[in-house]
Amino acid sequence: MKLLVVEDDRDAAAFIVKGLRENGHAVDLAEDGRQGLFLATSERFDAIILDRMLPGIDGLTILSALRASENTTPVLILSALDGVDDRVRGLKAGGDDYLTKPFAFSELLARIEAMTRRGASRVGETHLRVGDLEIDLLARMVTRAGRPIELLPREFRLLEVLARHSGQVVTRTMLLEKVWDYHFDPQTNVIDVHISRLRQKIDKDFATPMLHTIRGAGYCLKPGA
């Protein structure tokens, strides 16, 4: 993917750019708001990683300018602001996702990939299919290899989020946000327990597992090999 990173902190920028390039992305770097806005409007990117506090033009102003000119490139806001509702303000300005500094690189990568893919999954879709797993979003029914699987409402929602990002890493924080709409990190392994319950239901009676734990990052749902 072709990505634009707008970040004035050299260390942070180097960390982000290096990680993204190592993961096979083409990355442009803008070191201030003016340059960032210029690049964002003059070239096409698959996603923009935008620092909220920049010299010159600040991040949210750039974002508003982009959205006002009907530029719909997905934007992930990076911010050192972690107040109770800073995230809400960032997303209201037109951000697609919000990540608080400092962050783990795996978290950033997972979010960029989820964000860019999300644009591809159509809203009108009523069925999701991952390998032999089929999810009927209207009837809220799940079958694997034709066998129905009984899920609790929250387990269904968890599976839906994983299926929408099938083949990608989904972090615990992302699940907590997307499935439960909580924006804090629990101290205990609450998400792991939910995942293992879900795994019991969709993987237990089948030869090949679909729900994988990616160490140090999160989870990934992919078709059985």
Add this chain to the structure above:
Amino acid sequence: MLELLRTSTFRLAIFYFGLFAFSAFAVLGLIYWQTVVYSDRQTGETIEAEITGLSEQYRNLGLNGLVQVIEERSSPERGSSMLYLLTDVNGRTISGNLTRWPDAHIDPDGWMRFRLNAPGGRLQDRHLAQATSFLLGGGYQLLVGRDLWERQEFHARITAALAWSAALTLALGLIGGVIASRSTLRRIETVNRAAAGIMAGEISRRIPVRRSGDEFDRLAGNLNAMLDRIEQLMAGMREVTDNIAHDLRSPLGRLRNRIETALLEPPSLDSYHEALQLSIVDADRLLATFASLLDIAEVEAGAPRAVIEPLDLTDLVTGLAELYEPAAEEAGLSLHQDLPTAPIIVRGNRQLLSRALANILENAIKYTPAEGSMSIGLQVEGEMARIVVADTGPGIPLESRDRVFDRFYRLEESRTTPGNGLGLSLVRAAARLHKGEVALTDTTPNASNPGLTVTLELPISGDKGAPLVSS
């Protein structure tokens, strides 16, 4: 002295003094004016009565009779202030105490006003006089008037009185203003001195209170109460800073030791990799601790940027119970839920309240031994919604119940379990932000494992029609 003139009390005194002086002069002026009008009218009436009398004399007794009466009335021995002059057709004086006819204009109302030549001849001794003339039969002309020296005298006295009282009022006003301002200034000065002392570092110094209960005492009392609160907060802050330094030093030390150990071992990619992984875990834990500290500070400062809106507590509590139920089961605990179905509306921040409740539930799961049980309930009592989380764990001894809300405070027994000692601090900060309170009690008092019951009370939204139903 210059400072005295600048005080507000002095300005106030001057203002009242001006007001008083103005009203005093207004009253005196009115009296003066009324008196002058009255005496002028009396003069006029006297002169007219005299003329009527004299013209009657002339009619009855003729010219000689009139002359006789005038001679008699204007003789200096009588000491009268009346003036008379009788002239013939040619203007020659026949009788009277005026030497000649005054050259004065006659007013439209018939009065002449002129100055008399007094014996001394000095200008300021020339009295004012008022007179009118009357034409008798046979070309005789009669002038009757009055010397106005009495009125002039009165005028001079009133003027002098006014000047004296003005001087007196001015002096008294100034003295009063200075005295009042000085006493105010003195009391302000004691406050200033105390404030300067406090700024110079004497934190426990207070403003002296006179016990007279006046506005200065009330001000001093309030300032002292404010200073007490500030001192208390500063002490709290110092304690927190000390605790932070102390509690963050050990994990940082651990992190450093881990890296050093890795470097001391024979070089191996695997061991380096593992050491770095573990270092990241340590660093993340430290970052999480800092984030929690910042959050608590923000919430305690009133979370000015937080969105406070009506939210359904039933929904919030049900969601969290559902989130933690599998984790409780995994820990070998049964989680009983006693939750209503009807919405209970409170005004609050969803993320913050969820996080507070998550901290309470995590504590219960963490500290309750396996085979134990937990319960979560939500009830409405009067104006308050009450979330109750009870466990069958070791509980918290009575003497530590206040301290567990302090940052970094952990019970001795729980030092070995993971945690940063900030969970309940956030719970209390969140409760207070929502004008609620959190309380700790035994689940089963007097048992060897009394358990802990955490009660989080939040005021129900005052919005009209807020449902107060609990199932």
